[in-house]
Amino acid sequence: MGYQTYLDLIRPLLGDQEVVVSGMQAEVKRCRAAIDRALAGRRVALVSSGDAGIYGMAGLALEILAAQGRRLGPPGCEAPVDLFFEVIPGVPALAAGAALLGAPLMHDFAVISLSDLLTPWDLIERRLEAAAQADFVIVVYNPKSKKRDWQLAALREIVLKHRTPATPVGIVSRAWREGQAATATTLAEMLEHPVDMQTIVFIGNSQTYAFGPYLVTPRGYVGKYEVGAGPGGEG
Numbered sequence: 001m002g003y004q005t006y007l008d009l010i011r012p013l014l015g016d017q018e019v020v021v022s023g024m025q026a027e028v029k030r031c032r033a034a035i036d037r038a039l040a041g042r043r044v045a046l047v048s049s050g051d052a053g054i055y056g057m058a059g060l061a062l063e064i065l066a067a068q069g070r071r072l073g074p075p076g077c078e079a080p081v082d083l084f085f086e087v088i089p090g091v092p093a094l095a096a097g098a099a100l101l102g103a104p105l106m107h108d109f110a111v112i113s114l115s116d117l118l119t120p121w122d123l124i125e126r127r128l129e130a131a132a133q134a135d136f137v138i139v140v141y142n143p144k145s146k147k148r149d150w151q152l153a154a155l156r157e158i159v160l161k162h163r164t165p166a167t168p169v170g171i172v173s174r175a176w177r178e179g180q181a182a183t184a185t186t187l188a189e190m191l192e193h194p195v196d197m198q199t200i201v202f203i204g205n206s207q208t209y210a211f212g213p214y215l216v217t218p219r220g221y222v223g224k225y226e227v228g229a230g231p232g233g234e235g
Contacts, residue, residue, distance in 0.1 A: 001034045002047030009177070010047065017045075025117075031061045035068075038083050051092040055113060055141060058087045094139045097172035097200040100182040102214025104170055104202045109137035109217075114144075114151040121151070128155055132162040137208065137217055140201040152201070153191060159203055163187060168210045170202035171195060184210055 001020040022030045034046045048056035065072060065083070073081040098105045110131035116124060131138050138159070143152045159167070165188035173181045173196065183193055187203065195201065208217040221227055 001030055001037075001044060003030075003049075006047050006049045009049070027057065027060055028064070031057060031064050035061065035064060035070075035083075048090070049093075050096075051090040052087055053089075054092045054094075054111075056090075061085075091176075093141070093172075093175060093200050096175035097170070097182070097202065100172050100175055100180070101170040101184065101202060102211065102216060104137060104168075104204060104208060104215040104217050105139070106217045106219045107137065107205065107207070109139055110134075111139045111141065113141040114155065115142035115148070116151070124151075125154070125158065128158045132159045135162070135205045137205045138203040140203065142197055143199055143201050144195045145197050152195060156187065156190060159187060163203075163206060167206075168204040168208045168215050170204075170215050171199060172202070173199040175200070182213075184213055184215055 001022070003024060004021050007014075007019060007021060020033065022033075031046065034044045038044045046052075046057050046061060048058070050056060052058040062072075062085075065085070070082040071080065072083055072085040073079050075084040075086055077084070094105070094111060110127075112124065112127050112131060113119070114124060128138070140152075140155065143155075165186060167187040169185050169187055169190045171181075171183045171185060171190065171193050173179065173194070175182075185193060190201070190203075202215065204215060204217060208215055210216075
């Protein structure tokens with residue numbers, strides 16, 4: 001069971017399973033239908049993109065099961081349960097995108113979604129302000145949609161209060177999928193690049209720097225150890 005786009009991505013893995021497709025913004029209905037089938041004795045896979053536990057379906061499924069008072073346990077557990085429940089880890093977009101950019105997440109970072117569908121904008125704004133002030137690398141999910149096209153510019157204004165316009169920014173779309181694109185730019189120029197709901201934006205901290213097409217956020221090794229000497233002893 002899943003959203004059409006996500007099921008298309010795993011089509012080569014599917015055999016004779018029953019495949020149930022639902023549209024965008026039908027997450028609650030999808031979870032309830034999956035739970036009902038599982039309670040009826042079916043073995044159900046509820047498919048998310050990236051990692052199901054990061055802005056995915058695992059949390060919603062558990063919230064619904066908790067509200068229903070269900071008893072859960074991992075597959076094979078001996079305790080009496082209503083359902084076996086297991087989350088299969090995946091590669092989240094932040095990890096896939098960071099790999100294409102080099103090493104932007106080598107130090108502390110904050111992950112914030114700009115979607116105000118479920119979270120009020122004033123709360124998102126406070127979190128952005130706190131992350132920028134604390135000098136976290138900021139990873140931005142859901143930066144822009146057709147109906148929601150102003151939040152990324154608002155984020156930029158918040159971050160510019162705490163970082164220079166030359167701060168490195170990475171923009172990755174469709175990481176490791178068809179149509180993949182990765183761009184290294186700056187806070188000053190980030191709004192000049194195409195961004196949509198399948199894009200992740202990485203905003204460097206005060207120490208992040210560009211190294212060719214890559215972004216590097218130092219963790220502190222260079223300041224503590226001698227790392228610059230080559231085989232001949234030259235830096």
